[in-house]
Amino acid sequence: MSSLPHNIPLLYVLVRAFNRDKQAFLIGNNYLKLTVNEVVLILGxxxxxxxxxxxxxxxxxxxxxxxxxxxxxxxxxxxxxxxxxxxxxxxxxxxxxxxxxxxxxxxxxxxxxxxxxxxxxxxxxxxxxxxxxxx
Incomplete structure (x- = not known):
């Protein structure tokens, strides 16, 4: 993984967009909740x-x-x-x-x-x- 280019500024934006109370990411004006089912879809x-x-x-x-x-x-x-x-x-x-x-x-x-x-x-x-x- 270390050989893959990392987009550090994008990672910081994603981390800052996370709302702990809602357990979701604020993307634009909408909250996007990451559930177990999304993890299932991503990883298979x-x-x-x-x-x-x-x-x-x-x-x-x-x-x-x-x-x-x-x-x-x-x-x-x-x-x-x-x-x-x-x-x-x-x-x-x-x-x-x-x-x-x-x-x-x-x-x-x-x-x-x-x-x-x-x-x-x-x-x-x-x-x-x-x-x-x-x-």
């Missing part, structure tokens, strides 16, 4: 599953860079089911942290580190959790 994730309690603190010692190194270290010539499982687990943790819940300092909340495999990932209602995180 199913709106079902268990509620995930996202807690920003405490953070673990891992950073995004550490996760990338871990994924790179798992690339070897020999294939094994265990290695593939570890590679997939690391990739899931990385994607959840980087794309869904980016935090300052690229820190990883301990609550997200329990998402350690695909079967755990699909149990939760991610659109609802992401909606809560954004608001």
């Amino acid at each position: 994730l199913p709106n079902r599953g268990l509620d995930f309690t996202f807690v920003r603190l405490p953070c673990i010692d891992l950073t995004h860079k550490d996760l990338i190194e871990e994924i790179n270290n798992l690339v070897v010539e020999d294939w094994s089911p265990t290695l593939e499982s570890r590679r997939l687990d690391s990739l899931i943790i990385y994607l959840v942290n980087v794309f869904f819940f980016p935090l300052k300092g690229m820190k990883i909340p301990a609550s997200l580190h329990k998402i350690d495999c695909l079967s755990t990932f699909v149990m939760y209602n991610w659109p609802k959790t992401i909606h809560h995180f954004l608001l």
